[in-house]
Amino acid sequence: MPSIYLRTALWQYKFRKLSYLFAGLIAYCRFCVWVIFQRILQPNRPVVGVLLAQHLGDIVASEPIIPALNAKYPNAKVVWIIQKHFRPLLEQHPGLYRLITEENMLFSYFLCQWNPCNHFFNLHLNELRKDPFFHIPLVNEKAYELNINIHNYYNQHNLLENFSQLAGLGLISGHPQIYLPKKKFIPPFEGNYWLIHRISNDPCREWSYENWMKLVKMAIEEWDVNIVEMGTSQGLEFDHPKFLSLVGKTTVEESLFLVQSADYFIGIDSGPTHCANAFQIPALIMLGEFADFKKYMSYSGAYQQGKLANLIYCEHGPAKDLSFEEVWQKIQNSIETHHLITEIPNHK
Missing domain, CATH: 3.40.50 (Rossmann fold)
Structure with a gap:
C-alpha cells in the first residue's frame, strides 16, 4: 500500500x-x-x-x-x-x-x-x-x-x-455614492423597467419563490410593466415577453448600470439594494428578523430617511414570512406615491 x-x-x-x-x-x-x-x-x-x-x-x-x-x-x-x-x-x-x-x-x-x-x-x-x-x-x-x-x-x-x-471617524451620516465610468450602456426594454433581486448570501433574508412568481405575473397583468431580474444564481423560471432574466449574465459593472437605469426596485436586504439606495431608485424592500436582530436598519441616506424606499418589516419572523397581500398592498401604495406608472410609456 x-x-x-x-x-x-x-x-x-x-x-x-x-x-x-x-x-x-x-x-x-x-x-x-x-x-x-x-x-x-x-x-x-x-x-x-x-x-x-x-x-x-x-x-x-x-x-x-x-x-x-x-x-x-x-x-x-x-x-x-x-x-x-x-x-x-x-x-x-x-x-x-x-x-x-x-x-x-x-x-x-x-x-x-x-x-x-x-x-x-x-x-x-x-x-x-x-x-x-x-x-x-x-x-x-x-x-x-x-x-x-x-x-x-x-x-x-x-x-x-x-x-x-x-475608521476613527465617530458616528457619521451620509448618502452613499457610486461613480460609474462614462461609457455607453444599452438598458433592456429601452430603459423602462422594474428591477427585482431575490437571492441573498444569507437565505433567511429571502422571500418565497412562489410569492415572487405571483408578484411578477400580477404586476405585468395589472400595470403592463417590463420586469428584469438580476442576481448571480437561481433565477425565476418564467417565460413572458415582458420579463427578462439576467441572472448570472452580468458583471458587477453591468449590474451597477442595470440598477442605475431602473424605474423601480423590488428586493430584499442585499448588496444590489444598497446600490439602488446609492442611485436613489424608488424601491420596496422586504425585511424581517435576521441573525440576532428582530428589527434593524442597514441603510443610510435616502432609504433610511424613508424618502424613496418603502421598507416592509415582518414583525414576528424572517422576511419569508411576509404574506403576499402585505407586499402587494405596499407596492400599490408605493406606485401611487412615486407616480411610477405614468413614467412607463407602454402602460395601457
Whole structure:
C-alpha cells in the first residue's frame, strides 16, 4: 500500500497551500514597499489605508467614509484594499488615490499585523473571515475595543455608522455614492423597467419563490410593466415577453448600470439594494428578523430617511414570512406615491 505522502491529491494540496502563502507574502511585501516609497517621496501626504475587501453591500454602504477621511486627513492618499471582483464599485471614485486588490486573506492578515501606512483602518468585523488553508482568522482589535461584533452591530447603528467608528471617524451620516465610468450602456426594454433581486448570501433574508412568481405575473397583468431580474444564481423560471432574466449574465459593472437605469426596485436586504439606495431608485424592500436582530436598519441616506424606499418589516419572523397581500398592498401604495406608472410609456 503506497504511503499517504505519495498520493497525488495530497501533494497538489500542499502545492496550492504553499502557493497561497507565497502569493500573500509577495503581495504584502509589494504593498509595503510601495507605501514606504510614497512616504519618502511625498512626506507631506500621509497614506491612509482602508481594508474592506467584501461584500458588495458593505462596500457601498461605507462609501461616505472616503470623503470623511479626506476631510480629516487633508492632502492624504487614501488607499482601499478590495477583492478583485468588487473593484468596479470604487474604481472611479475621485476620493481614492489607489485601489489595491486583495490577493488573498493572508495578505490582509499580514497588513493587520504590521503595515507602513500613516493610518490604517480594518473595517471587517471579527468572526467573519478565516483563510481557507491555515484557518487564521482576520482579527480587528478596534472592533473589540469598541465592542462592535456580529451579535450587536445592528442594535443601535446602521452599516455606515459601524464602519465609521472603526475608521476613527465617530458616528457619521451620509448618502452613499457610486461613480460609474462614462461609457455607453444599452438598458433592456429601452430603459423602462422594474428591477427585482431575490437571492441573498444569507437565505433567511429571502422571500418565497412562489410569492415572487405571483408578484411578477400580477404586476405585468395589472400595470403592463417590463420586469428584469438580476442576481448571480437561481433565477425565476418564467417565460413572458415582458420579463427578462439576467441572472448570472452580468458583471458587477453591468449590474451597477442595470440598477442605475431602473424605474423601480423590488428586493430584499442585499448588496444590489444598497446600490439602488446609492442611485436613489424608488424601491420596496422586504425585511424581517435576521441573525440576532428582530428589527434593524442597514441603510443610510435616502432609504433610511424613508424618502424613496418603502421598507416592509415582518414583525414576528424572517422576511419569508411576509404574506403576499402585505407586499402587494405596499407596492400599490408605493406606485401611487412615486407616480411610477405614468413614467412607463407602454402602460395601457
